Amino acid sequence: MAVTKVQMPKLSEAMESGKIIKWLKNEGDRIQSGDILAEVETDKADVEMEAFGAGVLRKILVPAGEKAAVGALIGVIAEPNDDIGGLVSQAAGAAPAAPAAAKPSAPSEESRRPAAVPPQPRREDHAERSPSPSRGPDAPARAVAPAQPAVTASPAAGGAGDGRVKASPLARKIAAQSGVDLKLVHGSGPGGRIVRRDVEAAGTAPATAAATAAPQRAPAAPGVEFEDVPLTPMRATIAKRMPLSKAPVPHFYVTSEAPMDAAWALREELNGLEGQPKISVNDLVVRACAVALLKHPGVNASFQGESIRVFHRVHMGIAVALEEGLITPVLRDAHAKSLAQLAVESRDLAERARQRKLRTQELSGATFSISNLGMFDVADFSAIINPPEGAILAVGSVRKVPVVTDEGLGVGRRVALTLSCDHRVMDGAMGARFLQDVKRLLEEPLRLLV
Amino acid sequence: MAAQAFDVVIVGTGPGGYVCAIRAAQLGLSVGVVEDDRPGGVCLNWGCIPTKALLRNAEVVHLLERAETFGITVQGMQADYAAAVQRSRGVADRMAKGVEFLFRKNKITLFPGTGVLRNRTTVEVKGTSGTETLEARRAVIVATGSEPKSLPNVTIDEKTVISSNGAVRNEAKPKSIIVIGAGAVGVEFADVYRSYGVEVTLLEALDRVVPIEDAEVSAQLARNLSRRGIQIKTGVKVSAVKAGGAGVVVETDGGKLEAEQVLMAVGRAARVKGVGLEPLGITLDRGFVKVSPTMETSVKGVYAIGDVAGPPLLAHKAMAEGVVAAEAIAGKSPRPVDYGNVPSCTYCRPQVASIGLTEAKARENGREVSVGKFPFTASGKAVAMAETDGFVKVVADKKTGEILGAHIIGPEATEIIHEFAVGRTLEATLEEIIHTIHAHPTLSEAALEATLAALGHAIHI
Numbered sequence: 042m043a044v045t046k047v048q049m050p051k052l053s054e055a056m057e058s059g060k061i062i063k064w065l066k067n068e069g070d071r072i073q074s075g076d077i078l079a080e081v082e083t084d085k086a087d088v089e090m091e092a093f094g095a096g097v098l099r100k101i102l103v104p105a106g107e108k109a110a111v112g113a114l115i116g117v118i119a120e121p122n123d124d125i126g127g128l129v130s131q132a133a134g135a136a137p138a139a140p141a142a143a144k145p146s147a148p149s150e151e152s153r154r155p156a157a158v159p160p161q162p163r164r165e166d167h168a169e170r171s172p173s174p175s176r177g178p179d180a181p182a183r184a185v186a187p188a189q190p191a192v193t194a195s196p197a198a199g200g201a202g203d204g205r206v207k208a209s210p211l212a213r214k215i216a217a218q219s220g221v222d223l224k225l226v227h228g229s230g231p232g233g234r235i236v237r238r239d240v241e242a243a244g245t246a247p248a249t250a251a252a253t254a255a256p257q258r259a260p261a262a263p264g265v266e267f268e269d270v271p272l273t274p275m276r277a278t279i280a281k282r283m284p285l286s287k288a289p290v291p292h293f294y295v296t297s298e299a300p301m302d303a304a305w306a307l308r309e310e311l312n313g314l315e316g317q318p319k320i321s322v323n324d325l326v327v328r329a330c331a332v333a334l335l336k337h338p339g340v341n342a343s344f345q346g347e348s349i350r351v352f353h354r355v356h357m358g359i360a361v362a363l364e365e366g367l368i369t370p371v372l373r374d375a376h377a378k379s380l381a382q383l384a385v386e387s388r389d390l391a392e393r394a395r396q397r398k399l400r401t402q403e404l405s406g407a408t409f410s411i412s413n414l415g416m417f418d419v420a421d422f423s424a425i426i427n428p429p430e431g432a433i434l435a436v437g438s439v440r441k442v443p444v445v446t447d448e449g450l451g452v453g454r455r456v457a458l459t460l461s462c463d464h465r466v467m468d469g470a471m472g473a474r475f476l477q478d479v480k481r482l483l484e485e486p487l488r489l490l491v
Numbered sequence: 492m493a494a495q496a497f498d499v500v501i502v503g504t505g506p507g508g509y510v511c512a513i514r515a516a517q518l519g520l521s522v523g524v525v526e527d528d529r530p531g532g533v534c535l536n537w538g539c540i541p542t543k544a545l546l547r548n549a550e551v552v553h554l555l556e557r558a559e560t561f562g563i564t565v566q567g568m569q570a571d572y573a574a575a576v577q578r579s580r581g582v583a584d585r586m587a588k589g590v591e592f593l594f595r596k597n598k599i600t601l602f603p604g605t606g607v608l609r610n611r612t613t614v615e616v617k618g619t620s621g622t623e624t625l626e627a628r629r630a631v632i633v634a635t636g637s638e639p640k641s642l643p644n645v646t647i648d649e650k651t652v653i654s655s656n657g658a659v660r661n662e663a664k665p666k667s668i669i670v671i672g673a674g675a676v677g678v679e680f681a682d683v684y685r686s687y688g689v690e691v692t693l694l695e696a697l698d699r700v701v702p703i704e705d706a707e708v709s710a711q712l713a714r715n716l717s718r719r720g721i722q723i724k725t726g727v728k729v730s731a732v733k734a735g736g737a738g739v740v741v742e743t744d745g746g747k748l749e750a751e752q753v754l755m756a757v758g759r760a761a762r763v764k765g766v767g768l769e770p771l772g773i774t775l776d777r778g779f780v781k782v783s784p785t786m787e788t789s790v791k792g793v794y795a796i797g798d799v800a801g802p803p804l805l806a807h808k809a810m811a812e813g814v815v816a817a818e819a820i821a822g823k824s825p826r827p828v829d830y831g832n833v834p835s836c837t838y839c840r841p842q843v844a845s846i847g848l849t850e851a852k853a854r855e856n857g858r859e860v861s862v863g864k865f866p867f868t869a870s871g872k873a874v875a876m877a878e879t880d881g882f883v884k885v886v887a888d889k890k891t892g893e894i895l896g897a898h899i900i901g902p903e904a905t906e907i908i909h910e911f912a913v914g915r916t917l918e919a920t921l922e923e924i925i926h927t928i929h930a931h932p933t934l935s936e937a938a939l940e941a942t943l944a945a946l947g948h949a950i951h952i
Contacts, residue, residue: 209918214891231826236918237893347784347827 044123045094047078047116049109050401056083056111057205063105066098072118079105079115084274086368086404087397094118099125208235216240227285242289275366286428290344291464294423295472299480301439301454307486317381322456323359323413324384326436328489329482331355331375331383334409337475341408343429344465350429358407358427359387361394368394369427371407380489415439421457431466434479435459456483494624495600497523499820500614501632502606502766505532506539506806507797508634509590511813516597518821523625524599525606525616530590532636534806536583541659542679544579546838549686553840560877572687573662580660608633608767611792630792630820633773633780634813635766637759637798642671645732645755651739652732652753655680664689665751669741671729673700675837677756678712682839685721692722692748694741699725701837705849705898707864707884712900715841715880761799776801784827785819786812794820808833832915836905841881844908847896847915850886859889863921863945865937867901869952872932878902883941885911885921892920892946903934910938921946 049059062080066072077089078098096118103115117125206223208216212235216223219240226243228235272280304325311320334341334355342351355376358369370390375383393399412424413436424435437457444453458479462472482488498520501508509530512522529536548570558565594601602625604618614625639654641647649657655676664687670677673695685691693716695702699709700716700723713723724745731742736749761779774781774789779801786794794816797809811828818825837843853860866882867873881901887894897911914924924942929935936951943949 210920210923211891211893211918214893214920218890347824 043094043096043119044125044128045092045096045118046114046128047092047098047118049081049103049111049113049115050090051111058108058110058113059083059088060108061103061105061115062087064101066092068098068101070098072096072098082274082397084278086275086394086399088399088401092118096120096123099123100129102129206235207233208240209237211237212240216243225281225284227289243284273365275363275368279366282427283425286425290426290428292423292426292461293464293469293472294459294461295469295476296421296423296457296459297473297476297480298455298457299483300444301456301483304483304486305439305454311380318384318388320380320384322415322439323411323436324380324387325483325486325489326413326434326456326458326479327357327359327372327375327383327387327411328380329479330409330411330434331357331378332482332489333475333478335376336478337471339467339471340432340460340462340475342431342466343408344431344463345429349431349466352408354408356406356408358410358430358433359390360410360412360424361391363395363397368399368404369407369410370394370399370403371405373406409433411436415456421459423459424461426461426463428463431463432472432475433461435461494613494626495523496626496628497521497600498627498629499523499632499817500606500625500627500630501525501634502608502614503532503634503636503797503799504530504590504601505634505636505797505809506534507636507800507809507813508532508632509593509813510810511632511634511796511817512599513593513597514814514817515820516599518817518823520629520817520821522597522599523602524594525602525604525614525625527603527605529587530594530601531583531587532634533638534809535586535590537656537659539806540586541579541583542655542683543838544582545575545659545683546679546840548575548578549683550840552686557877570687572664575683575687576660576662605765607765608771608793611771611790627792630794630816632786632816633766633768633788633793633795633799634797634809635762635799637761637804639755640758640760641755642729642732642757645729647755651734651751652755654755658754665738666690667737667750668692668752668754669694669739669748669750670754670756671732671741672696672756672758673723673725674703674756674758675701675835677754678716678837678839678843680754680756681716681721685716685719690722690750691720692724692750694727694729694743694748695723695725696728697725701843703835704837704843704845705884705886705896706851707882708843708845708898708900711881712839712841712843716839759798759804761801763799784815785825786816787819803830803833803835805833805835829916832912834905834908834912836908838905841878841901842904843900844904845896845898846908846911847894848886849896849898850884853886853895858895860895861887861889861945861947863887863941863943863949865940865944865949865952867934867937869940870932870934870937872934872936873902875932876902883907883937885938885941885945887921887942887945892922894919894921894924897938897941899938901934901937907935907938910935 059081062082064079066078072092072095074092074095076092078092079090081088081090097120098116099119100117103109109115117128119125207228208223215237221240221243223235226235226239229239230236308320308325311317338351341355342349354374357372357375359372360367360369372386372390390403407430410427410430410433412433414422415436415438419437421437422435424433426433439454439456441452442455444451458476460472460476499515499522501512501522501524504524504526508524512524515522534540552570555565555568602616602618602623604616606614606616608631609615611631612627614631616623616625639647639656645652647654658680664684667690668684669692670681671694673693677693678701681691681693699706700713701709717723728744729741732753733740738751739753741748741753763775763780771790773793780788780795780799782788782795782800786796786800788795796812796816798804800812815825815828832846834844834846850860850862863885864882868879873879884898885894886896894911894915897908899907921942925939929939940949940951
């Protein structure tokens, strides 16, 4: 039987190294292909690592708590009588821990997801469970945790010149002269190499430095004025990724207000039914968007440099707030799913996102995203697009507001919807027409059931 | 006759067309190519390759003439121009056969004849043995190239008023010739003819020879050509070319000149006529077919590459475009051609090669530049070869060290230039060049030294 190398998997596009949280199998355990071997922490999430071969887990080379570079040998699966000595000794020289400051290199255009969002309190309110990105790095204070050891500091630590960022000499020089941090620059050259134009584009977006370090105000020891809290991998990714959206992607915003009276009533009715999954306002919005996107494929599209990729399926990114940031799991084929299915799946995704149990394939590939801050009593806000998606819908709270009707003044439920659009992909009218349809679907919510 | 269907039909098999055909075949597409001359186009048959053969002859003549320099006595030397042309034809034949071999190897079907687009998927081929219709399932590629231009009211008869097409074929050399146009073509033929003892007058409307090159290169080349007895007249406007005198009289704003022949080397025009482009509504721009970065024309599914798709009219640009088109058609996402990084080469003696911006252009663009120059007189290899004319000049951005341009005149300039081409593609700065150890002794050391000079610390000067 073959000897199977267990290597640190590449669990996201940006991933360069991962930390073993814990091994779920011990040396000597018999492994079937597909067994979960270990939990790995990446910049995005904690991910379960599967075995790709059968045999006995003969050797664990990287113990829990340590990091390893993507592709590094972290364990060996083989039959008891297989000779793994060579493999192990070979790894001993090269392996165990990744360079302390393994840092994300040039992000490639696909799929780094999060948007900048303040850490948010979790709510019991299950009606809306997908909060999400607002503008800006206005992170509120949070309790200062004792600085974790080196691991979490990695994306922030480490000076320049450790060679891990792939960039042309000219790009490096311009970056040095203009104060652009290459770690935050998206590389458009071969293999994600950062070239001159990338640095020049980034140079016009001074947002970077501000975004990286979330200021802390929590009382520490008396007399200490401030404290630098190392970035968690997730915060570092958000900090790196958001300027890459906001600066190069020309955003424009279209806002509308949808009457939610009928939708509210329908939801109460549905939630009164026995044996049916609970439907949230966000589920209704997800369903409305999925239906409307099929009709407006131009909004379900991505800028590809020399072309616009129009998607015929809707993979819905649903932003979920976490203590330390946010993550946008992807609900695949949302257009083909019923309201109940969407409700069940999106609850599951949100739940597992909070437990950091998302699978790799659930972290990328969205064609459109929804960000909902409804549970925070937010009137309206606008969100930052997750490239390479072409648009994101920001959903505010459903609020009771005075409305003018034919009969006079009344009270109605309204929700503010703000669509952020990539102007390279679509124009205002296209965004507006899409929003109009979303509004109509919410206004006449029975359409969401057919 | 039933139409034959291919994934891709290419009209023209010059360096753009044949490279595109091979790349498309490599990517698993079936390819039919149409050629009204011989495979290889102007480049292989009438341009780049045969002229390089003639220039090599010119170089050998030159070497023998100065054999004394090397302590070698040559007696009774005779340089037979007809033999030079015959050798050149042999070289062209061999290369054309090479293209035919590559077609067979890649299972590309060649249709001799004139190709005309009937619609965006159909090409009609009028050959000697009748008409065939080719259907393109994925794309038609127009790679019809270019032909020599003339001046208004001047007809090229290929007898007294010749173009490069005639010059490359004529086994008889004239006693005297007036070359109109001192770009690459004009300068190269001036060199060949002069080496074989023809009285050459080189006219240029602009103020210097090889006017697209860096001004210092032009000045150096003018000195070299004059020293060899070529009469150079720049800033001269030709008003008429007439029969008379020794054969033909050229009237200019500076007086009349006469010679046995005139060579028109005033540029080339795209072959866009009779290809069926107008009825399809394919958009032209200044006489060339307008194309997208993936070489697609204004009509979907119809591509254009090479000279017909616009300047620079260079075989290597055409090849690069052919690859881009083939890959785009095969559904890949090729990197578009970087038109700012195409080397330009003139194979006269001394050779001229350049890439990127001239010093003047860089300054015009508002760049603060540092310039480094290194003469071949200070290069050990060049002195050993007794080829010390010329220099390497590097133009860099003062702040970042970006290599904005490189300009070489001298021995094997056309080979040395690629160091800067690769450097520019990789976005190397002056520092990466100087940290690259260059073998000693080589002509390429001059590139290193010029780069050092741009940073103010050349070693060998």
